[in-house]
Structure formats: C-alpha cells, structure tokens
Amino acid sequence: MGRLSYVVFYLGFTLQVVLLGRLVKIKIWKHYPFFFAYFAPTVIHSVSAVLILLLKPQWYQAWYWADYLTSTPLRFAVAWEIFRQVFPANSPARRVAGCMLVIVLCTLAICFYVRPPVDLPLPDVIRKMGLADAAWILVVLAMAKYYSRPLGRNIRGMAFGFLAYVSTQVGLYSARELFSALRPMWSLLTSLAFTYMIVVWLFSLWVYAPNEAPVIPDERVRSAALANWAQQVNAIGLAIRKATRL
C-alpha cells in the first residue's frame, strides 16, 4: 500500500466509525436491520485491517482476500433492505416487483452459468456478484419508478451509494485484467470506491428520513363503497322499471 492509499484507507475508516456512531445514536439501525447486518461487519473488518496493518503487515494480503470473499455475499443484505423498504410487506406492488427481480436474477444466473470464466476464477466471481447486486438495485429502482414509489432520503442514498460502489467493483476487476498498469494503484482505487460509498451513506443516513408508506386499500372502506355502488345501481334499475311501466 502506498502512502496515499493509507491516507484514503484511514479516512474511510474514520468516516465508517462516524457513520456507525450516528446510526447507533439516532437508532436508525433498528429501522434498517439488513443494512446494518452488512455495515457492522465492514466496520469490524476495518478495525481488524488497522490492527493487522499495525501488528502483522505481512498477513494483510491473505487476510484481505479471505475477508473480502466472506463479506461480498453480505452485500445482498443491503440490496434486500432497499427492496423491502421500497416495497414493504403490505405493498400491493411487492409481488410484481419480487417476480421481476427473480426473473432478472435467474436470467443473469443462466448467463453466468453459460459463459465460462474469462480469467482467474476469483475476479470473475467478484465481478459476477457485483453485476448481480447492480442488477438487483436497478430492477428495484425501475419498479419504484414504474409504480411511482417515491424514494426517501435514506433509501435513495443507500441505493445510489451502493450502486456506485458495486459498479466500481465490476469496473475495477475488469480494468485490472485489461490494464496491468493499474495494478500498483489497486489498493488506492478500491479504498477510494469504498470511501465514496461511505461518504454518500453518511450524508443520506445522517437523519432518519424513511420512505413514504404505500397507500393500502382499506378492505372495510372498499366493501362499504361496493355496497353503496350496488345500492345505487339497484335504485337506477328500479327507477327505469318504474318509468317504463308508466
């Protein structure tokens, strides 16, 4: 790691700690448990990274990859949080959005299965996971737009910060194979991408600003309206019958 990489890494770490403190202070983590399930381990990861860099720097590389691979699947927790906040359990559009998501992810999985890895298996897995994350977020955003579901400040920042991060992962792991000149700057670029996401999250999650609750049709009101409508139709029918008799 170069000097600049260290600066960016420690900056990202500091911002992570600030964000964690804020999430705990305003108890926002209770509202976004799946997001927190991803974010809390990343803070632990960063603390461990700091300790390893200070105590056993020679272990860092091996530890980094092992930790990265175990934490990458956890990113789906953020994607799930975004989905469940945009389409809560009582939202009528949830089933349609869910079906669309399943179709897109299954299609993507088939494409991944059909296409063999183009290079080393590890970058290929990371790229594919990043693509799946990005596809997930894009589908949720598209469905939210389709159903005119407004995105609150928290979810908006969470989604776009996350999308920016996963797209950098896909881009960087592709660029790494294409341009070998990038390899010395590797740790700097990955730290920058992560820090960028933390900055976006910090701004958007500073205060609790949830999504608007969806408008759910009240069954009682609906049946009352239906009864009223039936009554009106009967009244019209009666009036017509009376008029025709005359």
Next chain:
Amino acid sequence: MSYLLFLLLLAAGLFVYSTYAVLRSPRKYTATPEAVETLSRFVGLPSLDFRHASALFDPSDYKLIVSDPRLAQTAAQFREDRRRLALDWLKLLEKDIFLLWRFRRLLTVAGVFEGVQAEVAIAGRVILIVILIAGLRMSVAIAGPFAFSATASRARESVRSFSLYCATAVGRMPIYQLNALERRWRELEMGSAS
C-alpha cells in the same frame, strides 16, 4: 477481452448514473396554490408566464423554410428574428431570477431563515442558474437559437423550480406579516427603479 471491456464500460456508465442521481437534488417543493398566488402578488415573472418560450427555440419552422432554396433570404431573416426574440426572452429570464433572489433575501430578513447552509446553497444555486443563462445567451447570440432548445427549457425549469421554492418560503410566513412584507417590497422596488 471484449467481454471485459463491455463490463468496464457498463460499470463506468452505472457509476456516472449513480453519482448523477446522488448529486441531483430530489427536493420537490410543495408550494400550495395559495402560496404561488401570494408570490405572484409580490413578484411578476413575465418570462415564466410566456407559455411559448419553447417555440422560440424550435427549429422545425426554420427547417421547413430553409429546405426551399428560393426562400433562403426569408429563412435568414426568420432566423435572425428568432435569435433576437430568444435573446429578449433570455434577458427577461435573467431579470426574473435576480428578482426572485432579491425577494428571497427579503424573506430571510423578514424571518424565513433556514440556516447558513441553506443561504449558501440558495446563493450557489442562483449563481449557477445565472451562469447557465449567461452561457445560453452567449451561445444563442453566436450560433442562433435552434441548437439550444433543451438547454433553454432546462434554464426555464430551473427558474420555475426556484420560484416554487420561494413560494414555499412565502407560504410559511404568517398572514399578518404579509402586508408589512409587501410594503417593504414595494419600497425596495421603487428604490431600485429610481
């Protein structure tokens, strides 16, 4: 190789999109019709009231005329007239944004204060709109109005959005203060006119 290049371009596109979405302000001002009415009592915005502004920048009529070589002179005259009209409208738009900014500053003094950060954001926003309009005026003066239809509608939308923001702010003022505000505003207007 081409697959990796495709992924790289896709990722770059997604990154640009997400950064744009993060930076773009999602604020929507919930100015009530009453608040908009109150604002129009103070500030007249002729550039926004002119409904056919987009037609000034629409090249379809010009294309129709210029397609006939016999009407080349008419087309040149038409283009020049449109250029002049577009410049007049842009000047009006610029005047309106300055007027709105002045009114917003008066609201701050009158008690609608949202904090230093908001004040700086307002100033920054107005400066950006003014730069946009100035750039557009210069471009229209040099290259004519027909290539800048999208930019012109964007400039109009920015000013309209700022007027809604001002309407929201004035809507938050207690009704009993509005008369005093109107008096003060008229004084300022007369002061600047003389």
